[in-house]
Amino acid sequence: MKRMGVPRQRIDFCYRPALPRPPVKKRHSRTWPKGIASFVAVGAVGGALVGLMLFAPTRTVLGKLLSSLFSVRQIVIEVPGDLDASRAMSSCSGSIGRSLLDISAMDMSSAFSSMASVKSATVKKLYPSTLVVTVQGRRARxxxxxxxxxxxxxxxxxxxxxxxxxxxxxxxxxxxxxxxxxxxxxxxxxxxxxxxxxxxxxxxxxxxxxxxxxxxxxxxxxxxxxxxxxxxxxxxxxxxxxxxxxxxxxxxxxxxxxxxxxxxxxxxxxxxxxxxxxx
CATH class of the missing domain: 3.40.50.11690 (Cell division protein FtsQ/DivIB)
Incomplete structure (x- = not known):
């Protein structure tokens, strides 16, 4: 009596070594180096500031802001004891309220030196709001x-x-x-x-x-x-x-x-x- 069913399949087993995988290519990130990124950022900010400064209304506003920040509120005058300090004070009283950015230390020194009793004078700016004037006087001999x-x-x-x-x-x-x-x-x-x-x-x-x-x-x-x-x-x-x-x-x-x-x-x-x- 014959058995009915699926005919048997012949399976031959043999060892085949695995083929090596091809190397995986690394993807390079396109991030900027830190130095270049900083340079680009500074350049962008600087360009924006230049653009703002070239814009007349903005330039006016920034100028007023800087003038108010650095306006002279105090003047310190260092004079020898035999020199009349009131004359020296009157020579620079007009600087009160002016911006330190607009004051020329050299011009102020020349103005002091033009006084007969002043031999030399140096002017220093101490930001944000102080002028220091050091006077070397002439003494009557x-x-x-x-x-x-x-x-x-x-x-x-x-x-x-x-x-x-x-x-x-x-x-x-x-x-x-x-x-x-x-x-x-x-x-x-x-x-x-x-x-x-x-x-x-x-x-x-x-x-x-x-x-x-x-x-x-x-x-x-x-x-x-x-x-x-x-x-x-x-x-x-x-x-x-x-x-x-x-x-x-x-x-x-x-x-x-x-x-x-x-x-x-x-x-x-x-x-x-x-x-x-x-x-």
């Missing part, structure tokens, strides 16, 4: 009279205001110099002024130049100094004046022993002293 007016004379040869109070009475007087103008700010024309100031400083250190002393300048080779009462007029030349001062110090004891006193002592000649007695 002598008193001089031009016409019917009296002025102070600084060591660099500039006519300056006289000190207040009794300060002027403590200054020695000097005559015979010429000036560019008979007003504050006038300058000495004589080129030998530094030597003259050095001579006066040496005499002051020795006690021969004080409040009641007088100096008369004839020329570079004749400078007459009246130190104080009881001392004759000393005549110097500005050439080797230290040697002449030493010569006077060596001879003053001899002159003190002489009767009658002397009117003048001429120290200009090498190796000798010319004495003129009181008549």
């Amino acid at each position: 002598f008193i001089t009279k031009l016409g019917d007016r009296s002025f102070g004379l600084s060591e660099d040869g500039v006519l300056v205001p006289l000190p207040r109070g009794r300060g002027a009475a403590r200054l020695p007087s000097i005559q015979g110099l010429t000036f560019s103008k008979a007003a504050l700010g006038g300058k000495v024309r004589e080129k030998f002024l530094p030597d003259l100031v050095s001579l006066c400083d040496s005499l002051r250190a020795l006690g021969y130049l004080g409040p009641r002393s007088r100096v008369k300048v004839v020329d570079q080779i004749e400078v007459r100094v009246w130190p104080h009462a009881g001392v004759p007029a000393l005549i110097f030349s500005l050439h080797e004046f230290n040697r002449q001062i030493h010569k006077y110090l060596m001879a003053k004891d001899f002159m003190a022993r002489q009767k009658g006193g002397f009117r003048s002592v001429d120290l200009r000649f090498k190796g000798q002293i010319v004495l003129k007695k009181n008549s």
Whole structure:
């Protein structure tokens, strides 16, 4: 008896090695490097700001905003004690309320230096709202009279205001110099002024130049100094004046022993002293 059904299939088993898989290609990300991304971002922001600045209404608004942020609210003035601070303050009072961005420190320094009593000035901006002005003043070393007016004379040869109070009475007087103008700010024309100031400083250190002393300048080779009462007029030349001062110090004891006193002592000649007695 035959069995009915699905005919059997023959299956042959054999070993086949697996084929290697092809390598998987990596996908490169298209992200910008950090440095380039930052550069692009800054450029975009900068471009936007430039665009805003080129737009007139925006430029006006930004200008007003910056001016209000950096407007001057405080001025600090550093001046020496013998300089009138009120004059310096009045020179820069117009800067209150102005923007620091609009103020030229160089122009302000020049404006201060144009004052007779100011030798130099520096201006610094301290953001957001402060100006600092440092002033180096001229101090009167002598008193001089031009016409019917009296002025102070600084060591660099500039006519300056006289000190207040009794300060002027403590200054020695000097005559015979010429000036560019008979007003504050006038300058000495004589080129030998530094030597003259050095001579006066040496005499002051020795006690021969004080409040009641007088100096008369004839020329570079004749400078007459009246130190104080009881001392004759000393005549110097500005050439080797230290040697002449030493010569006077060596001879003053001899002159003190002489009767009658002397009117003048001429120290200009090498190796000798010319004495003129009181008549």
